[in-house]
Amino acid sequence: MFPSVNPAFRPFKGLAAVTALAGCGGPFSTLDPAGPAAQSIATLWWVMLAGSVVLFALVMVLFGFAFLRRHPSWNSDRPVGQALVLWGGLVMPVAVLSALLGYALFMGERLVPRPDDGVLRVEAHARQWQWEFAYPDTPGALGTIDILHIPAGRPVDIHVTSADVIHSFWAPRLGGKIDAIPGHTNVIRLVADRPGTYHGKCSEFCGTGHTVMGFTVEAHDAAAYSARLADPQGQTRRTAPQDTASD
Template structure:
């Protein structure tokens, strides 16, 4: 029952274990590999602990070489081997997720402020900026150029990719990829003030062929995701910003 309750927390719109694109899939796979590695390491350590606890110690000095070998192999060689393998795999997967310019990559600018997201589409002529709704084409890599107007925020769409900080005066780039059209959800994952709880956004992935037309039809600078406060609704007092 405890396991079922824990597994119940692995679903939902913000679940990193329910990927909808290759970047998010790599993150989920890395998580499972790290979990498996940690289970193996824990099992080995517990087995060695049980062996040390239950074995009968011989008398005299003959036990000393056995104890040294036990510490060397169980406490040094085994953890180094397991952790090195996990580190190597993490670096391999992480390198594949780095955003690099390439053919077919679309650029979108994400500008964070207390407490909303503004998205601009420099690679799509005639497209106006949107607020709290990010439009992307499905089946195409999208590089999000993230920055901030005030404090440090964090851009995160769990089912489409990793997270990256939005830092004032600096631009970070993260790549998203949606396998199929659909609606996904993101949020600011860095506490940024009293309005942090409402600083979320929606990602709408559209069919690639119809993406320009769909984006042109959304030319409303004040467009806001349905479940977020509208610009004219009460927001936290700016004087309370942290």
Template sequence: MPDASIIPVFDPAGPYAGSITTLSWVLLAMAAGVLTIVLAALWVALFGSMPFKGRLGGTKAIWIGGIVFPVIVLSLLLVYGLSLTRNLTAPLPAEAMRVRITGEMWWWRVAYLDGQGRATMLDANELHIPAGRPVVLELESSDVIHSFWVPRLSGKLDMVPGRRNVLPIQADKPGVFGGQCAEYCGGPHALMGFVVIAHDPVEFEAMMAARRISRPQPAVRGAALFRSTGCAACHRIAGTDANGTAGPDLTHVASRRSLGAGILPNNRGTLMGWIGDSQSIKPGNRMPPYKMLSAAELGTLADYLQAQK
């Protein structure tokens, strides 16, 4: 699978991103055409003959170039753009998969929803979807304005506190697609990444079924240390007494591709480094450093978290 940290914005992988990409190319071509006309007019104004300069500065040229041409071009572009991107606002089937994504400082809370809008499974910083099917995202924010953007799958939409916006996405084929917060939200905004993983539909159903019945691994030492260090006050692991909601849900943390909202590969070493001093990796994030822990204790915590799949 490709590196999700590389985001080719003009390489759509689904119908919603496809219409936006087409419109983007049309806008770029139009901008190039207008720039060419303006440069040509500038050349005539500077180096052209007096008769041409006179025509360029005449009333007729001003009416055509300053009013008629922009009105016609922008009106055509408006109609074309609305018709091209109407799939972004078209009603989706009631049975379409729905996921609520909440922007946090500076990570993403993910909740898979049932037909009544209730959260059935929690995750963070990555989303799993079936390929070839539309998925409805309910976008919210718990603090400041964020903007959800996975360029290859759909458009960009703001996440506004107190408001729920809806965005459809779809991946035509299985793959890994990187995303990013596209609205400056303070602090480590640039390190607030996101990953969407599209699976073959059969594999997706099998994976979700396995996650629903999975249980936390009973690593006694790691679980005790997880509680005693205060991790359970901020993080949740389903099936345990860790029910914190301030930080990302860690029930399936070992299955994630990355740590810190897309900035580190997920392995034992990076887990130890993140727990020990996440501030040196992602300055300004809300997790305090745990420099008081020994290397052995960090390893114990990392082993416990790596068992949570």
């Protein structure tokens, strides 16, 4: 028998549960996807969680088995004990981990941007401590600072580079993250399922201004996208995004 929980600590159990659940939401939650790339990442996370639960259960079974073997009534010569250790401690973990690895490679391969008709090019240039975006595929588009405009429902390849140190481009609800490296260009593909505003940030410590190096992604419908980029008003956001969902 395990000792009972001190009554003085019981209120903290509910607080811990609420805190854990609250971490699954918010503008930077990868578990609240708003695009196919982010959906693939969220699905992979849930699959990995399920696999870890299976492995944890196996470890607990073997842990209990180790205690049972010490009981006087247990016959240590029983073949079932060796079979349990073999299958539960070796065969099953190898099978589960191999399946998880295969699924992760399959999902990761789907996230790699490949040449495709209709993909829009946007350039993201990082510097301490802001993001500069250019739109070479959109005639008449003005560059933006800390605001990335994309058309909803259309794939966009973000060509990411840096002017000084290593930064990292990350819009959690739209896709994964990719490093911005001086002298090198990395590409990440984003798709927003619907119009809305999504938050992003630099996820690589880049100096004293790292905490304010955020940006917003504004997804527009096709009719409003070009007009929005040609509007000189509101093309710069110099404050950090608020921790509230806005889509």
